[in-house]
Amino acid sequence: MMLSATLIAAAALTGCTVTDGDTIRCGKERVRLIGIDAPDDPGNSRCRPFPKPGAVCNRRRAAESKQALQRAMTGPIRIERLGTDNYGRTLAMVYVHGRSLSCRQIETGQAAYVARWDRGRHVARECPRAVEGRKIPSRTYSDRPAEDLPAFSGTIAGDLVARLGPNRTIKQGAIQLAGGLVRCRGRQTMADVDPI
Structure with missing residues (x-):
């Protein structure tokens, strides 16, 4: 029974694409991976006109993070919806082959863990060792190569x-x-x- 639910979810989500290192789009739904922050392109609103506290504005690192998430998005996708953010995006734990994409991005160094964005501490419970070593300080500033x-x-x-x-x-x-x-x-x- 669980297998068929996963296959149904995968069939419904075959049109998912990667927006950046911490956001995907499935049809009209924008889905923000919970508990992580990936580097942003300098053209992103988080980097203009000035980098927001915590933003890492680096074109190369943003592209690498996006590509890593694209490579991870192969196979059955399951979305555990947890709410919405101020931008109307769905906040969710997203799984591919049963593995959390938030955890995968943290473990591969493509995103940092942000505790205040981890509603219900889902990411902290899924990958506690990865989270411990990849926390983002409360105030960091962009690096601009x-x-x-x-x-x-x-x-x-x-x-x-x-x-x-x-x-x-x-x-x-x-x-x-x-x-x-x-x-x-x-x-x-x-x-x-x-x-x-």
Whole structure:
């Protein structure tokens, strides 16, 4: 009886594709693997205009993580739905051949474990040894190797131009932008930026 349920689920999910290292799409349903965070492409909204705390913005690592998840998505797929997130994605434990894809991504170094995203500690129970060594610190910042700097610099330049406005000098815009960068990293607020 269990085998037939798995085959039915696999037949219903044959159209699943990989969006990135921690998200898949099955038809119209976007499914976010619970408890993990994979590297993001610098063009991703988590990396623009400034990297969000915890985001790893690295084009090469994001592609490698996505490819690893694509390679793992061979065989019967089972989704254990646990809720939805603020973006309307299904939060779930996803299994291929009975193995958790969240655990597989952590074990192969393609994603980090994030305890606050592990509702019900499902991932921690499935692969406790892998989780222990792959936790993501509460505050980490993106690494931007040379190949990602042009894209990152372009977003900074665009933001500077937007902040200039009709009655601002380049110096005023740059100071406001610098304050935004520092605020984004949680070190101070805009009120802490010295006026010109």
